[in-house]
Amino acid sequence: xxxxxxxMGEYKTAKAxxxxxxxxxxxxxxxxLYDSTRKIGGLAxxxxxxxxxxxxxxxxxxxxxxxxxxxxxxxxxxxxxxxxKLIAKIAGGAQMFxxxxxxxxxxxxxxxxxxxxxxxxKIKIDIVAEDVEGNYGRxxxxxxxxxxxxVKTIGHGIKIL
Amino acid sequence: MFSTxxxxxxxxxxxxxxxxxxxxxxxxxxxxxxxxxxEIKVLPFDEVSKSVGGPENLVTGIFLxxxxxxxxxxxxIMQAGDTTNLLKIILHESKxxxxxxxxxxxxLKEIGNIIASAFIAALSDFTKLxxxxxxxxxxxxxxxxxxxxxxxxxGCMGDTAFLMETEFEEGLxxxxxxxxxxxxxxxxFSTLLKTIGVRSSDGNNSRGDGGI
Numbered sequence: 038x039x040x041x042x043x044x045m046g047e048y049k050t051a052k053a054x055x056x057x058x059x060x061x062x063x064x065x066x067x068x069x070l071y072d073s074t075r076k077i078g079g080l081a082x083x084x085x086x087x088x089x090x091x092x093x094x095x096x097x098x099x100x101x102x103x104x105x106x107x108x109x110x111x112x113x114x115x116x117x118x119x120x121x122k123l124i125a126k127i128a129g130g131a132q133m134f135x136x137x138x139x140x141x142x143x144x145x146x147x148x149x150x151x152x153x154x155x156x157x158x159k160i161k162i163d164i165v166a167e168d169v170e171g172n173y174g175r176x177x178x179x180x181x182x183x184x185x186x187x188v189k190t191i192g193h194g195i196k197i198l
Numbered sequence: 199m200f201s202t203x204x205x206x207x208x209x210x211x212x213x214x215x216x217x218x219x220x221x222x223x224x225x226x227x228x229x230x231x232x233x234x235x236x237e238i239k240v241l242p243f244d245e246v247s248k249s250v251g252g253p254e255n256l257v258t259g260i261f262l263x264x265x266x267x268x269x270x271x272x273x274x275i276m277q278a279g280d281t282t283n284l285l286k287i288i289l290h291e292s293k294x295x296x297x298x299x300x301x302x303x304x305x306l307k308e309i310g311n312i313i314a315s316a317f318i319a320a321l322s323d324f325t326k327l328x329x330x331x332x333x334x335x336x337x338x339x340x341x342x343x344x345x346x347x348x349x350x351x352x353g354c355m356g357d358t359a360f361l362m363e364t365e366f367e368e369g370l371x372x373x374x375x376x377x378x379x380x381x382x383x384x385x386x387f388s389t390l391l392k393t394i395g396v397r398s399s400d401g402n403n404s405r406g407d408g409g410i
Contacts, residue, residue: 045243045346046357061253061342064350084243084350092383097357133347134261134335143263145350174343176254191256191339 041080043067046100048081048109050116053182060176062129064146066102066153066169067177069126070109070162071184072118078181079113081105085145086152102152110160125162126186126198127153128177130169146170166198199384200391205238207396208387211321212236212362212379218320219313219377220366226312227287229368236364243349246359250275250376253342256296257281260310261335261347264318267327268389269382271348272314275341276375283373284309296338307334313366313377325393348380355383 039055045065051057053076059067062082071078081099088101098104114120130150136143150169157164168175168188178187186198200208216236224231239246247253258281260274276284282293288305298306311334322329337344349359362379381387391397 045349046353061247061340061346063340063343063346065346084346084353090354092355100353100357131343133259133337133339133344136261136263136332136335140265140269142351142354145347172337174340176340 043080043082045082046084046097048079048099048105048112050077050079050109050112050118051181052077052116053180055181057179057181058177062175062177063131063133064129064149066127066129066146066149067175068102068106068109068153068157069177069179069186070106070113070123071126071179071181072113072122073124073184074122075118076181076184077113077116077118078179078184079109079116079118080177080179081109083149083153086148090142102149102156106153106156106160110162123162125157125164126166126179127164128168128175128186128188128198131171131173131175133172133174135172168196168198200387204391204396207391207394208238208362209236211324211390211394212238212364214324215317215320216364216366216377219316222312222316223309223366223368226309227368229287232367234365234367236362239359239361239363241359241361243353243359246349246361247341247345249363250341250345251277253340255341256338257341257344258296258306259337259339259341259344260307261337261344262310262314263332264329265332266329268329268386270386271351271378271380271382272317272331273345273348273378273380274310274313274375275344275378276373280373280375281306281338283371284368284375287368287371287373298338303336307336310334310336313375317377325390327390327393345378348378351382352380360384360387
């Protein structure tokens with residue numbers, strides 16, 4: 038079976054029976070979008086909430102929740118998915134370290150989750166399952182055939198969403 | 199972004215800080231501590247976790263935040279075996295797993311605190327910059343997850359990770375501690391360069407180079 042790895046700041050699409058995988062998500066959020074009729078899925082590995090945070094104009098849009106999700110939807114359409122049928126599953130957005138700081142960006146995991154939810158609501162894609170926040174890392178595997186998202190952790194068990 | 203000359207200057211500043219930190223660690227452990235010359239690395243985000251066994255590898259991470267005239271993040275990463283060996287040295291007890299007691303966690307955090315504070319004190323002395331350091335925070339988890347936090351902070355700025363890396367290696371038991379210094383943005387390192395007189399203008403690299 039084909040295993041497609043999606044690294045930090047990347048987004049990729051795949052068709053059944055392929056697996057889309059992101060390893061060791063911490064504050065990052067893995068956003069899975071899926072068209073179950075055509076069995077086409079996409080995964081974005083979002084690092085930051087909003088592209089307005091970028092201090093450069095020519096940035097990699099895959100890093101930010103707002104830009105990455107739009108691009109992933111466009112890629113899925115290109116691959117033959119019906120964007121009106123897409124559902125979402127999300128995981129990640131942990132706060133790995135407890136830090137006292139006035140700097141709001143320190144709560145990056147939570148802010149990533151909020152930004153992803155806001156963006157998905159805006160483009161009317163329902164989140165059908167989520168495993169977010171907490172203080173532990175996650176490896177996620179999305180099976181394009183079954184539509185199941187497996188979330189693996191160290192010491193917090195395995196969840197199937 | 200930075201010239202070779204500027205990167206060498208950053209490395210030298212790192213070397214002074216790390217040298218101080220190694221001395222502090224050596225005194226704490228009553229052992230000879232060897233240190234690698236710091237390296238400045240510019241890597242794709244995913245590449246960073248490879249140097250500590252890959253994104254899913256179980257590691258101990260100790261994080262400290264530095265704020266003031268510069269904003270950056272200090273992260274120590276140790277493999278599972280190195281963590282238990284280090285605990286053996288400080289607490290004289292044998293451990294098989296990374297299920298740590300509050301005492302053990304606190305001992306590791308304190309080690310992070312001592313090394314980081316020694317580093318910052320040297321940096322502050324040398325540059326006269328005002329820097330304050332947060333209390334240490336500890337996580338035992340996947341290397342990718344632990345690194346994602348400071349890397350994301352720098353991600354506002356660049357599409358590759360920009361960091362200073364060095365290793366402290368303790369002689370006999372071969373405990374290896376990876377030390378990462380990850381700036382919030384390029385401005386932090388530019389400020390550092392300006393303070394030590396290597397860069398004369400802010401952001402205008404060509405003028406700066408011409409002046410030297």
